[in-house]
Amino acid sequence: MLGRTAVTLPPDAPLLRAPPFPWADASVSGAGPADKAPQDGPGLFALVREARVGGTFWAAPAPSPTPGSWLSRPRGTDDLAAAAGATPCPGELDPWSVLPGAAGLIAHGDDEWVALARINTVPVRLLSSGRFGVTRDDDAALDARAASALLAASWRDPFTGSPSTLPQVIELLALWRRTLDANRAIAAASGMAWWKRREIRRFLWHPARRLHMVRRPARALALAERAGGGLAVWPSRVSPQLTADAQARGVQLVQVEDGFVRSVGLGVDLVPPSSVVVDFSGIHFDPAHPSDLETTLEQGPFPAAMQARAARLRERIVAAGISKYSADTAAHVLPDRQVGRRLVLVPGQVADDMSVRAAGGDLLAADNVNEELLRRARAAEPDAEIWFRPHPDVDTGLRRGAVHDAVALQHADRVVRGGSMASLLGTVDAVHTLTSLTGFEALLRGLQVTCHGTPFYAGWGLTCDLGAVPARRTRRLQLDELVAGVLILFPRYLDPVTGLPCPPEVLVDRMTGTRAPGRLDWVAPIRRWQGRMLAPFR
Secondary structure (H helix, E strand, O other): OEEOOOOOOOOOOOOOOOOOOOOOOOOOEOOOOOOOOOOOHHHHHHHHHHHOOOOOOOOEEOOOOOOOOEEEOOOOHHHHHHOOOOEEOOOOEEHHHOHHHOOEEEEOOOOHHHHHHHHOOOOEEEOOOEOOEOOOOOHHHHHHHHHHHHHOOOEEOOOOOOEOOHHHHHHHHHHHHHHHHHHOOEEEEEOOOHHHHHHHHHHOOEOOEOOEEOOOHHHHHHHHHHHOOEEEEOHHHOOHHHHHHHHHHOOOEEEEEEOOOOOOOOHHHOOOOOEEEEEOOOOOOOOOOOOHHHHHHHHOOOOHHHHHHHHHHHHHHHHHOEOOOOEOOOOOOOOOOOOOOOEEEEEOOOOOOHHHHHHOHHHHHOOOHHHHHHHHHHHHOOOOEEEEEOOHHHHOOOOOOOOOHHHHOOOOOEEOOOOOHHHHHOOOOEEEEOOOOHHHHHHHOOOEEEEOOOOOOOOOOOOEEOOOOOOOOOOOOOHHHHHHHHHHHOOEEEOOOOOOEEOHHHHHHHHOOOOOOOOOOOOHHHHHHHHHHHHHHO
16 A cells, blocks of 8 residues: 655635646636536546546655555654554555555545545555545445545636636646656757746746756756756757757757747737747657657547547638748638639748758758748649749748749749748648648648648648658558647647646647737837848848
8 A cells, every 4th residue: 555644725625736847827726616517437537547646746756666555645643553564655645556456545534635545446545534535434435535626616717717627627737748748758948939937937947846947958958967857958959969968968959949829920020929839859840760740640549529629720721821930810811713724822931940951951952941931832733823932931031041033033933922821721722832721731631632742731631742752651541630639639739818738729729819929029010120230241
């Protein structure tokens, strides 16, 4: 049996509760009436077991006992004597680190581990009576008390403050558990732009440790090594020297990059991201090496419920007109398309973007990758009407890859600026792209997509692939399996209102009709002026 010193809690503390996020009220229990929806006790226990939530699930793991041993929760020497031969588990610990494999638990009746033990079908020996059991209780009575601890509470949505349901709360706590479990392994961060650091701290927060965020990678590496954890770093700051030094010191590099539903506003205008990806094995835009996203798409199960959720999310994104950098909230008149001709969109990209350099293939040999992409698109679509959309960061003058309109019009019928990418995708029939996220957004809308490079969404049977696809990508995915992996399972999201980690649906709701965060509005005009001044030298 397990034993531990019980943590002092209010007598009515909910069995399911949120981690102690220091910047927002994340409580999931409310003050109203309990959720009256019909609930299946064994089914609820199964949901909690699968999510591994309840109690202080964010706390440090308990010392590993011998598999199948008894555990005890001591309060003093008498308890220890009563639990002779059991493994004591004192202090505030993660009960899920030991309960599922325990032979039994010795504890007092007011200890929440009693309920968690019964949720895991672990036998319980009670030392005293309390909220979760009395000394005469049998397993069935203990199960009833554990169920009551779940069903008697009222539940709230921490993002809106409105009532929630028990399954929804369990799902949210499971998301927070997965995030914190991953964050526990990260000790330091480097290479994060100053205007992103508050959000990055929240994306990588864990209550049990301080995240060292420093500018110099060498200093960050030393701090990570000293703390025995990994180093989170922006991919553009990962040099061969840093990679070699990290390997030599046994420090794992964790790459952090903007997510796929980023925020309302451009990164070039210093709008902090509301979504990032955190990759422990590589980075999604580099097909030369495996990444966490590629592994998820190749191996991850996508049950029917997950695919249905992905379909709903996809439909909401399309209906709201959301793309990576903007929501389609303002009317914009697009040119009239030519009647009877297939309309193809070619999105320009930043020429020195890391995804272009990593996955651009033989187009990288061209003097201008965007001009070469246009040339190839025209060769592949000789009868189509082609619209070229310059990348907005390039148009500001801050990034490389500009194609003069006169040159673009040698291959394209129009150069289209203004409005959102979502409105363009609602007009065209197909997209030719190098590695742009626009290709993925086009798939969301049921468009034909031709990839001249090797983006993360290529090679799964949903695109026409002209670039070299890694042999690792063998699975043929349905669209909503791809959406589930790319938008639900892989990225992380922050609610821009509370700053709490959230599911993608919350961010999509917030983005609809919402302007960009205002804490850096004063910087954007300066950055645009800087771009205009530097443009002649690029």
